[in-house]
Amino acid sequence: MTDLKQQLEQAIADNHVLVFAKGNKMFPRCGFSKAVVEVFTEVGCEFEVIDIFEHQDIKPTLISITDWPTTPQIFIGGEFVGGGDLVRELHARGELAPMVAAATE
Amino acid sequence: MENQDIAKIITDAIDGASCEVTDLTGTADHWGVKVVWSGFAELPLIQQHKKVLEAVRPYMTDGTNEIHAVQISTFSEND
Numbered sequence: 001m002t003d004l005k006q007q008l009e010q011a012i013a014d015n016h017v018l019v020f021a022k023g024n025k026m027f028p029r030c031g032f033s034k035a036v037v038e039v040f041t042e043v044g045c046e047f048e049v050i051d052i053f054e055h056q057d058i059k060p061t062l063i064s065i066t067d068w069p070t071t072p073q074i075f076i077g078g079e080f081v082g083g084g085d086l087v088r089e090l091h092a093r094g095e096l097a098p099m100v101a102a103a104t105e
Numbered sequence: 106m107e108n109q110d111i112a113k114i115i116t117d118a119i120d121g122a123s124c125e126v127t128d129l130t131g132t133a134d135h136w137g138v139k140v141v142w143s144g145f146a147e148l149p150l151i152q153q154h155k156k157v158l159e160a161v162r163p164y165m166t167d168g169t170n171e172i173h174a175v176q177i178s179t180f181s182e183n184d
Binding site: 030031032063068069070080081082083084085086089090 | 135154155158162174175
């Protein structure tokens with residue numbers, strides 16, 4: 001379990017914007033995951049998506065890192081931002097793009 | 106689980122909150138949850154969502170799994 005945790009933590013650190021979702025960028029397999037992909041496409045930034053179904057331990061390991069029980073989960077600049085609904089609310093308030101910009105400086 | 110069950114779980118957990126629950130998909134497991142509570146005014150957005158999520162967490166995937174997903178929106182007063 002620990003090396004998977006290290007791998008996830010490394011991916012979190014290595015990507016300005018990282019989304020743990022059900023499915024991937026091209027084929028999100030859940031409405032909430034799809035909405036997050038759309039939001040970041042709208043913001044027009046680079047973002048990486050990790051499909052939690054790639055390995056059964058990804059979700060429990062992720063939960064052990066963030067203590068957030070649901071997916072999708074979003075990280076910006078290595079920081080956990082929250083779930084899909086939170087990212088959509090930030091975007092609706094115009095706060096998401098500046099957060100992403102600050103993380104990519 | 107019905108709308109009012111979820112609303113009660115949240116209003117029991119967050120004293121003084123009001124809560125509106127809508128079934129997003131008609132399958133009674135993807136819920137839209139709008140919570141209004143004065144206490145949110147002092148909390149950052151992520152803590153607001155976390156507070157609502159912790160209330161329903163026992164019913165989610167690492168609990169009884171009656172609730173598959175919630176789409177949370179939080180407000181500090183009725184706006």
